[in-house]
Amino acid sequence: MTQPGIYDRDLDKGDANYVPLSPVGFLKRAATVFPNRTAVIHGDLRYTYAQFYERVRRFASALKARGIGKGDTVSVLSPNIPALLEAHYAVPMLGAVLNALNTRLDAPTIAFILEHGESKAVLSECSLNGVMGEALAQTKNRPGIVIDIVDPVEPDGPRVGTTDYETMLRDEGDPTFVHSLPPDEWDALALNYTSGTTGNPKGVVYHHRGAYLNAMSNALTFGVNNRSVYLWTLPMFHCNGWTYTWAVTAACGTHVCLRRxxxxxxxxxxxxxxxxxxxxxxxxxxxxxxxxxxxxxxxxxxxxxxxxxxxxxxxxxxxxxxxxxxxxxxxxxxxxxxxxxxxxxxxxxxxxxxxxxxxxxxxxxxxxxxxxxxxxxxxxxxxxxxxxxxxxxxxxxxxxxxxxxxxxxxxxxxxxxxxxxxxxxxxxxxxxxxxxxxxDRAKDIIISGGENISSLEVEEVLFKHPDIMEAAVVAAPDEKWGETPCAFVTMAPGREGTVDAAQVIAYCKENMARFKAPTKVVFGPLPKTATGKIQKFVLRSRAKEL
Incomplete structure (x- = not known):
């Protein structure tokens, strides 16, 4: 029997020397170190880190009082406003799982996500309550808690909830709520659904450890510090804002919210x-x-x-x-x-x-x-x-x-x-x-006459054309070569009609190997997924019909 090594005896993991990693702790530290620093800007609203932390504790305590706890899914449909940012701390404080919903999804897809993720609570911003109302009507197991988020910057919109977010914080929240880190850093923290191209989206499960590490990595790599001012041009629903929802707070920087x-x-x-x-x-x-x-x-x-x-x-x-x-x-x-x-x-x-x-x-x-x-x-x-x-x-x-x-x-x-x-x-x-x-994506590589052609390489050339704003290249069937590149392009504003397909093809041949140049060019807007990715499967289908 192997005897334990000297480092395996009496040197145990305990409360003093092991704490589960979780991004939830970033906010407590920021509120302690810089309580009066501006944490969040939204229109005329300004929240210091002390106020940010108090609002989050009110939010978490109100959810807990309504029965939300470990492993429960809380779905939020909202633009980049303070309520969604606050949810990134309040929900995981309870050991619950944050499901930030893509604001561009249709009602059937949202209904699928609410059912698949078994959402126990939904918060929805009023401007999006039309689609949320439809989604809730399509769910077989309607979430027991539905809260409206009324954004003071743009308060208009229908109501689907039993109360609104600010009222809940004021009347049900405890500003002194005591929370703890999850007992296991492997616990689920967030549920994010892939945009998908066909079929139902897949639910990607994040854990506290991964979110903590990626947030720290992002702050270090991107040079975010306590003098940084971060503008939310990236959707917070997209990979939890690429984890910058936590990274900016970890660095004690300032979040500037942006609805659109x-x-x-x-x-x-x-x-x-x-x-x-x-x-x-x-x-x-x-x-x-x-x-x-x-x-x-x-x-x-x-x-x-x-x-x-x-x-x-x-x-x-x-x-x-x-x-x-x-x-x-x-x-x-x-x-x-x-x-x-x-x-x-x-x-x-x-x-x-x-x-x-x-x-x-x-x-x-x-x-x-x-x-x-x-x-x-x-x-x-x-x-x-x-x-x-x-x-x-x-x-x-x-x-x-x-x-x-x-x-x-x-x-x-x-x-x-x-x-x-x-x-x-x-x-x-x-x-x-x-x-x-x-x-290329494995499914997007173009094989023409036995030669591999990268659609990204062709797109790079198209983007250099002074009149082209967007471009996407897919394979089109070809009797001789098997398949050849087909380019779909959107012209820059005011430049529509300045060039034709033959001129675009000639431009490509002048700037890359001629066999890689597109053989067909289609002008017009490009189809995109709910996260703004170009839907190449749609374009491939169109290319087959040309």
Whole structure:
């Protein structure tokens, strides 16, 4: 029998030397260290960290008095306003699970989520109560608690609840409520549903440990500190705001709420509030670039912008830099709490001009601090591809910041995590310097005459065209080549009709290998999911009919 080593005797884990990791504790610390610092700005409202913490404790105690406890799901349908931010602390304080609902979903999908997640309580902001009312009417097991959120900035809208949020805080909340951290950091913290392209969305389960670590990693990687002012251009429902709901508080920065992404609001807010950080999908950057000139208010500070999704084309990077923004490219997915890799800036890039560094900046990069390991490998053999920047494999991740799994879906969980790695479904190459570059989703690669064509590579060229605002490329059937690229493009405002399909194709042939150029071009708006991702499955269906 093996005897215990010297470090296994009398050196036990106990209350004094082990505390479960949870982002809930960030708020208590911020309220203790900076009680009078502005924590939240929303219109004319200002909450200090002391007030923020008091409101959260009122919220948590009111939910507890109504019977909400460990493992209960609390769903919130709301724009980026204080109530949703407060829910990120109040709900997990009780050991309950926060389900932040996508505000762009339709009633049947919301009804499915409420049923599948077994929601015990629903909070819904009045402007969204039309769709919530329909969803509640379609549920077989209606949640027992329904609360209206009446936003003083825009209070109009129907009521579906038995009371409203502010009344509940005032009349039912205890400002001295004592809460504790979860007994197990593996406990469920949040339930986020993937937007999906076909079928019902999958419920991704986060735990306290992963949220804590990813929030800390984000704050460190993005340079958020106690002087930072973070503008909520990213939906808080999306991966819990990429965990910045907790990261900004951990750094004791200031949250600036924003109900809707509108350049006419964003530019003045950057100037008036001294915004230093913001995040968003590439479409947000595109909206800012193409905003009317009279909306582009000047500001003195440089603003750090983190973007995810498809790599920002070099033309987008150049235009954002010209307007006073520094763009950082990150990569992630719902299954890994949002950002997990970052295109970390290297000192020698400083001396490069944009044409040299843009391709480097557009890579997905290296693992963030909390991500244990990333690799590009054959998904069957798990053998790493060479670091040659050419051999394509599957991007795989391993980390404490990977989801617990999919709720009530063991088969999908096994498919995603069964190899001991998170299979991202993204095809990538590994460069010599250890930076990953995604070439395409596995389902989006175009195979033309036996040659692999990356849709992202074609899109990069299209984005450089001065008149094109958005582009998406998919495979179209071809009798000779099997399939060829088909481009769907949206022209910049006021530039509609300035070029035709032949001119776009010719432009691509001049700027890339001719065989990779699209053979068809379709003009018009692009279909998007509820999280703003382009629905390429819709475009593939359209391409088959051309």
């Amino acid at each position: 992404v509108d350049p006419a609001l964003i530019f003045p807010m950057i100037r008036d509030y001294g915004v230093t950080h913001m995040c968003g999908a590439p479409i947000v950057l595109t909206m800012l670039i193409h905003a009317p000139a009279d909306q582009k208010v000047e500001f003195s500070q440089r603003v750090e912008v983190c973007t995810g999704g498809a790599a920002p084309p070099s033309a987008v990077i150049a235009k954002m830099e010209g307007m006073g923004f520094n763009v950082t490219h990150m990569y992630g997915m719902t299954e890994c709490y949002g950002p997990s890799t970052v295109c970390e800036w290297q000192p020698d890039w400083d001396a490069m001009d944009l044409s040299e560094r843009a391709p480097l900046m557009a890579r997905q990069g290296v693992a963030m601090v909390a991500l244990e390991e990333q690799r590009v490998a054959d998904p069957e053999t798990l053998i790493d591809v060479p670091r040659d920047g050419e051999t394509i494999g599957m991007l795989m991740l391993k980390s404490n910041t990977v989801m617990r799994g999919y709720l009530k879906n063991p088969d999908a969980t096994r498919d995603a995590l069964g190899t001991g790695w998170l299979n991202t479904g993204d095809l990538a190459v590994m460069h010599e310097d250890g930076y990953v570059e995604i070439k």
